[in-house]
Amino acid sequence: MTALTDQLEYNTEREHLIIPEYGRHIQKMINHAVAQESKEERNRLAKAIISVMGNMQPHLRDVPDFQHKLWDQLFIMSGFKLDADSPFEKPSQEILNTKPDPLHYPQNYPKYRFYGNNIKTMIDVASSWDDGEMKNALIITIANHMKKSFLSWNKDTVEDGVILNHLFELSNGAIDIRKTEEKLADSSVLIKMQRKTNNYKKSNKSKKNNRSRKRY
Numbered sequence: 001m002t003a004l005t006d007q008l009e010y011n012t013e014r015e016h017l018i019i020p021e022y023g024r025h026i027q028k029m030i031n032h033a034v035a036q037e038s039k040e041e042r043n044r045l046a047k048a049i050i051s052v053m054g055n056m057q058p059h060l061r062d063v064p065d066f067q068h069k070l071w072d073q074l075f076i077m078s079g080f081k082l083d084a085d086s087p088f089e090k091p092s093q094e095i096l097n098t099k100p101d102p103l104h105y106p107q108n109y110p111k112y113r114f115y116g117n118n119i120k121t122m123i124d125v126a127s128s129w130d131d132g133e134m135k136n137a138l139i140i141t142i143a144n145h146m147k148k149s150f151l152s153w154n155k156d157t158v159e160d161g162v163i164l165n166h167l168f169e170l171s172n173g174a175i176d177i178r179k180t181e182e183k184l185a186d187s188s189v190l191i192k193m194q195r196k197t198n199n200y201k202k203s204n205k206s207k208k209n210n211r212s213r214k215r216y
Helices: 002-006 020-034 039-055 064-077 093-097 110-115 118-128 133-151 160-170 187-212
Strands: none
Touching (some): 020 039, 110 160, 118 133
16 A cells, blocks of 8 residues: 555646646657657657647647647647757747737726726817817717716716816816806716616626526
């Protein structure tokens, strides 16, 4: 019993798997191919390993792009040590290790988080339009949307002047309708619309959950 216990291998003691989904046997086959002195033998083993890897997803194994992916993964799992001929350009370790460029996150306005980040994009679009009825209609629509978003934060009411001042500020002064005589939608109407939308979403979610529930 003791002898059998001594032969046990624990994953923590085993070699790290570079691409775990292929399993430890594929990794051992690749290591064996790397260790071969004959390039002819390395080429033969590389093709055999690619065939085994492709058999794991038979519906894709003959697709050229998928074949390219398999060869790339083969070299990556070898730690770029496998010297074998590939029908595709070999991947570069330097490119693989290159960090991607930072993602551009939408500009955030902590003071007015209740409007969401998309409102800034809408305001920028409106600012870029030529003056006219279409632009005016879009600006009023944006202002009403801002008012509805403001009220959704458990507010019972808000003065139009507050919304128009925020619109002026978020547009960096490009949109100034603070002296307009046109009134925004009434707070009670917007709150009613918001509640109706929320109830509709809850109803659809409930119906979806009921459909997905198993019946015996």
